[in-house]
Amino acid sequence: MDGILTGTCSWTDPALVSSGWYPRGRRDAEGRLRHYADRFPLVEVDSTYYGMPSARNSRLWAERTPDGFRFDVKAFSLLTGHPTRPAALPADLRPALARHGGTRRTPADPAFLDEVWHRFAAALGPLRDAGRMGAVLFQLPPWAQPGPRTRAFVEECRARTRGWRVAVEFRHPGWWAEGGRADTAALLGGLGMAAVAVDTAAGLPGSLTPDVPVTSPALSVVRLHGRSAAWGTGGKEERFRHDYTEDELREWLPRVRALADRAAEVHVLFNNCCGDAAGTMAALLGQEPRTAAPTEAPGTAGPRPRSSGAHGNGAAGHTGCDTNSPDRRSAPATSGTGTQEASCPD
Numbered sequence: 001m002d003g004i005l006t007g008t009c010s011w012t013d014p015a016l017v018s019s020g021w022y023p024r025g026r027r028d029a030e031g032r033l034r035h036y037a038d039r040f041p042l043v044e045v046d047s048t049y050y051g052m053p054s055a056r057n058s059r060l061w062a063e064r065t066p067d068g069f070r071f072d073v074k075a076f077s078l079l080t081g082h083p084t085r086p087a088a089l090p091a092d093l094r095p096a097l098a099r100h101g102g103t104r105r106t107p108a109d110p111a112f113l114d115e116v117w118h119r120f121a122a123a124l125g126p127l128r129d130a131g132r133m134g135a136v137l138f139q140l141p142p143w144a145q146p147g148p149r150t151r152a153f154v155e156e157c158r159a160r161t162r163g164w165r166v167a168v169e170f171r172h173p174g175w176w177a178e179g180g181r182a183d184t185a186a187l188l189g190g191l192g193m194a195a196v197a198v199d200t201a202a203g204l205p206g207s208l209t210p211d212v213p214v215t216s217p218a219l220s221v222v223r224l225h226g227r228s229a230a231w232g233t234g235g236k237e238e239r240f241r242h243d244y245t246e247d248e249l250r251e252w253l254p255r256v257r258a259l260a261d262r263a264a265e266v267h268v269l270f271n272n273c274c275g276d277a278a279g280t281m282a283a284l285l286g287q288e289p290r291t292a293a294p295t296e297a298p299g300t301a302g303p304r305p306r307s308s309g310a311h312g313n314g315a316a317g318h319t320g321c322d323t324n325s326p327d328r329r330s331a332p333a334t335s336g337t338g339t340q341e342a343s344c345p346d
Contacts, residue, residue: 003260005070005134006287007042009223009271030064037065042072042134044223044269049074049139051088052116053123062130070134071127072167072221072267076120078108080138081153090119117160128164134267135165135194135219142171142206146180151187158191167221167267169196176209188215197259199224199252210255220263222256225271244270 010016011032026035036043045061047053053073061071078084078097086094093115100109107113127133138157144150154168168188170176175184188195197212197220214220224244252268259266 003264004256004266004268004287005042006268007040007044007270009044009046009269011036011043030060033061033064037069041068042070042267042269044072044074044137044271046074048120049077049080049082052076052090052119055123055126058124058126062126062132065132067131069132070267071132072134072137072269073124073127074137074139075157076116078113078116079120079157080140081144082141089116121160133164135167135221136161137167137169137196137221139169139196140171144170145172146174146184154187154193155191158193165194165216165219166192167194167196167219169198169221169223171206171208173206173208176212185213185215192216192218194219194221194263196221196223197255198222199227201227210252214259214262216263218264220259220266222252222259222266222268223271224252224269 012029016022017027017032022032022035026032045053053076065071076084077088084097086097089097093112096109096112096115100112124133124136138154140150140154144153157168158166170184174180185195194216195212195214197210198208199210199222200206200208227244227248256266256268
């Protein structure tokens with residue numbers, strides 16, 4: 001369907017790289033992104049949560065993808081109220097983090113935040129200039145509960161991102177609970193920010209509702225995290241470990257189509273560990289993924305464009321659910337440049 005873009009929350013996690021999905025001749029940094037972009041129109045960059053992005057990477061990503069491809073970029077951890085490691089910042093900003101970085105209870109120093117925001121925005125400039133920028137995703141932490149302080153924080157995020165498409169994922173269930181739903185929709189709608197609908201296991205203390213309204217006519221975002229019973233309590237890998245069945249994906253078809261009736265674009269992103277859900281969802285939506293002749297040994301079949309957020313080891317085109325597979329969520333970059341996505345936040 002026009003306006004619905006499907007993709008994953010990584011293209012470079014170690015398990016995917018080692019799984020065989022990337023054919024011979026396309027296993028270096030440039031080849032992997034070109035191969036992915038031949039098959040999907042959208043990807044989420046989550047390395048920018050764990051480390052500040054760089055203009056060099058943004059420029060290379062733009063050069064290696066076709067017109068119409070979109071990068072949804074996750075906001076840096078310091079800008080979403082999460083704890084931030086000193087190594088995630090450029091070396092010259094690390095001393096200031098200890099003095100001015102703030103805590104859960106106290107905000108960071110405004111001048112320090114100004115500098116971090118400036119560098120974050122400048123690093124994304126090449127993506128915006130090339131027309132590759134999808135949206136900036138603000139994933140707020142579970143302790144960011146509904147109330148004046150968090151509302152002011154969201155308003156400040158919008159003030160600093162004028163002219164950008166911005167999506168907000170609330171991890172505290174109270175934002176979309178019956179008593180606060182209308183206020184949340186009014187807040188995001190008034191700021192022109194897109195609400196993120198999520199898929200998680202139901203019935204858990206930290207479960208999130210999948211039913212989220214369209215709050216921006218330009219964009220709606222869906223992030224499918226899997227349906228692990230360890231959501232909100234287990235280790236990082238266990239929280240996202242789920243292989244979607246086709247029936248589970250079909251549950252989302254009417255929701256996605258309803259969002260598409262009210263928003264110009266809908267971004268559907270898979271952040272689960274295991275399976276080939278993104279390609280299956282694209283097929284269920286009647287979409288033909290991009291195709292291009294893979295550079296591989298004669299006589300071998302190119303893998304079907306199926307993948308998901310945190311791929312386990314598996315055969316080409318299908319990532320398995322190996323409990324010994326590398327967990328990209330526990331391997332953050334330490335350079336402070338956000339070289340590629342390596343991790344997902346809690």
